[in-house]
Amino acid sequence: MTQNERIKEVRKSLGLTLDKFGERIGLKKSAVSLIENGKNSVTDANIKAICREFGVDYIWLTTGDGEMFVDTDDDFIERIDRIMAGEDEARKNLFKFMLELSDDDIHALEHLMQSAIDFAQKNKKD
Incomplete structure (x- = not known):
């Protein structure tokens, strides 16, 4: 699974629309869609925002190793x-x-x- 696919998996597992997901990390719906479909690359700022906003494990998001969410x-x-x-x-x-x-x-x-x-x-x- 690619990093872009993992981002889509995060959004889907949270039950968020492209619009709501993007809103929470400062991206427009179209930008999230392009990232999820692999047409745009993911910036380090996007990755950090996703991890911070949704409690996603950085290692999982960047490599696929471990669990999707950080247990707090x-x-x-x-x-x-x-x-x-x-x-x-x-x-x-x-x-x-x-x-x-x-x-x-x-x-x-x-x-x-x-x-x-x-x-x-x-x-x-x-």
């Missing part, structure tokens, strides 16, 4: 908010349960999770 605490909080506002009671209850745990319970859970990870890595079949 704000992203995490937003995801929790969406879960708590949604209809999935199991997910909501899991968060509520975690809030009720004592510090000792959290440490025990952390130990259990680390043991499970270690076990899985040790017994991983290649």
